[in-house]
Amino acid sequence: xxxxxxxxxxxxxxxxxxxxxxxxxxxxxxxxxxxxxxxxxxxxxxxxxxxxxxxxxxxxxxxxxxxxxxxxxxxxxxxxxxxxxxxxxxxxxxxxxxxxxxxxxxxxxxxxxxxxxxxxxxxxxxxxxxxxxxxxxxxxxxxxxxxxxxxxxxxxxxxxxxxxxxxxxxxxxxxxxxxxxxxxxxxxxxxxxxxxxxxxxxxxxxxxxxxxxxxxxxxxxxxxxxxxxxxxxxxxxxxxxxxxxxxxxxxxxxxxxxxxxxxxxxxxxxxxxxxxxxxxxxxxxxxxxxxxxxxxxxxxxxxxxxxxxxxxxxxxxxxxxxxxxxxxxxxxxxxxxxxxxxxxxxxxxxxxxxxxxxxxxxxxxxxxxxxxxxxxxx
Numbered sequence: 001x002x003x004x005x006x007x008x009x010x011x012x013x014x015x016x017x018x019x020x021x022x023x024x025x026x027x028x029x030x031x032x033x034x035x036x037x038x039x040x041x042x043x044x045x046x047x048x049x050x051x052x053x054x055x056x057x058x059x060x061x062x063x064x065x066x067x068x069x070x071x072x073x074x075x076x077x078x079x080x081x082x083x084x085x086x087x088x089x090x091x092x093x094x095x096x097x098x099x100x101x102x103x104x105x106x107x108x109x110x111x112x113x114x115x116x117x118x119x120x121x122x123x124x125x126x127x128x129x130x131x132x133x134x135x136x137x138x139x140x141x142x143x144x145x146x147x148x149x150x151x152x153x154x155x156x157x158x159x160x161x162x163x164x165x166x167x168x169x170x171x172x173x174x175x176x177x178x179x180x181x182x183x184x185x186x187x188x189x190x191x192x193x194x195x196x197x198x199x200x201x202x203x204x205x206x207x208x209x210x211x212x213x214x215x216x217x218x219x220x221x222x223x224x225x226x227x228x229x230x231x232x233x234x235x236x237x238x239x240x241x242x243x244x245x246x247x248x249x250x251x252x253x254x255x256x257x258x259x260x261x262x263x264x265x266x267x268x269x270x271x272x273x274x275x276x277x278x279x280x281x282x283x284x285x286x287x288x289x290x291x292x293x294x295x296x297x298x299x300x301x302x303x304x305x306x307x308x309x310x311x312x313x314x315x316x317x318x319x320x321x322x323x324x325x326x327x328x329x330x331x332x333x334x335x336x337x338x339x340x341x342x343x344x345x346x347x348x349x350x351x352x353x354x355x356x357x358x359x360x361x362x363x364x365x366x367x368x369x370x371x372x373x374x375x376x377x378x
Contacts, residue, residue, distance in 0.1 A: 002050070007238060010042035015086040017064060021049065021057035028089035028103075029061045035322075036061070039089070043238070044107030048322050065090050104250055104315060111244030156295065164239045166206045167232070169222050174206040181219075182240050182303040184291045186278060187233070187271040187313070190225065195268030198229045200236070201291070219291065227324060233267075234317035240303040241310050253312035263316035264323070270313050274300040 003012050003023055013025045021027070024038035028046060036054045037046040049057070065088050068080045078090035160180035169175050177185075181201040190197040201221050224232050245253070260266035278300030297304030305313075 002047070005040040005043060005045060006047050007045040007235060008040060008043040010040055012038050012040060012047070015084060017082050017084040017086040018057055018060045020060050021053060025085065026087040026089065027061055028091060029058050030091040031058050031062055032092070034058065035091070044110050045238070046103060046318070061088055062090070064088060104311070108241070108244040108250055108311065109246070111242055112246065113244075165235055167202070169202070169220075173204060175202040175204055175220070176206055177202045177236070179239065180292070180294065182236065182301065183294045183297040184301055185236065186301045187267070187274045188223070189268065189271045189275060192225060194226060194229070196229070196271035198224050198233050198236070200224060200232065230317050230321050230324070234314060234321065236302055237310060237314035237317065241307075241314055245307055245311050249308050249311060252308040253315060256308060256312040257316055263319040266312060266316045267320070270309060270316070273309065274305060276300070277305070
């Protein structure tokens with residue numbers, strides 16, 4: 001049983017309505033195909049549940065859905081809200097357009113609204129700075145390089161340097177991916193069975209105080225293949241698509257996948273498209289380019305593709321990951337989920353004293369039942 005979102009590492013919360021599956025405040029289920037998802041209310045992503053906990057929970061969801069009167073349904077999709085506050089989404093046999101509107105419309109729409117609110121707040125803050133300082137650009141901070149940073153430039157630098165993912169590289173060393181790395185990382189064609197890889201820029205360490213044998217804050221590049229690339233691409237594209245998209249853009253993204261015939265077939269096409277866009281850059285510019293100074297994404301990079309292409313890549317990676325899970329590769333999905341929970345735990349406890357962890361472990365050991373099912377009362 002998992003309690004953490006595999007995508008944003010947020011808490012999935014709990015419910016008391018489905019005894020066999022008490023995780024989540026919104027559950028989506030497809031009884032015909034045997035699928036059960038927990039919808040994260042923080043990022044609106046659909047987390048596929050483990051196989052061993054799925055079937056009895058789906059039956060319980062079906063009973064609860066039919067017993068409640070507070071529901072709306074179309075031919076293929078139904079929505080019901082239980083008295084306990086749990087929301088159930090019942091999936092029938094929808095066409096892809098309708099399913100995408102339900103599955104991706106919420107998350108992309110919420111991101112879009114959040115981005116608009118954030119932009120409005122930033123403009124308001126900028127107006128306050130202008131009012132207090134005559135012009136925000138007047139306020140400057142000297143740098144060690146002999147230049148100056150204006151307030152807008154410093155804010156942009158802070159935004160670009162924010163860590164969006166903490167991972168491990170091919171040598172099992174901790175690394176972190178910053179937002180500015182979306183400006184240069186990209187899908188690339190490959191010669192293996194999948195037909196595509198992901199080239200990811202990063203810097204060593206999970207935080208800036210981490211001890212490492214590599215030079216700190218120096219950009220490195222790695223190429224990720226196969227099933228690992230699917231999960232990583234999905235996570236990175238969620239950040240590249242932070243502004244979401246409207247219904248028309250979602251429909252265009254779905255149409256791209258349908259033209260390819262299948263999500264798995266679309267990803268190599270997306271890699272070829274990214275390569276064509278990236279190759280249009282003059283070689284003279286690439287030879288003198290300093291990626292650390294980029295203020296906007298390069299064409300063909302994860303953040304530099306057209307919006308509908310970016311959304312389509314995110315959709316395709318999610319559906320391909322689920323297809324693999326449903327075809328017997330659930331262990332890989334579970335491993336990614338466990339890794340997400342572990343990274344979230346480490347990130348949350350960077351500044352927690354060691355004695356707190358020791359106390360928790362002692363209490364956990366005390367409350368574990370012995371071979372006869374008894375719990376210590378010490």
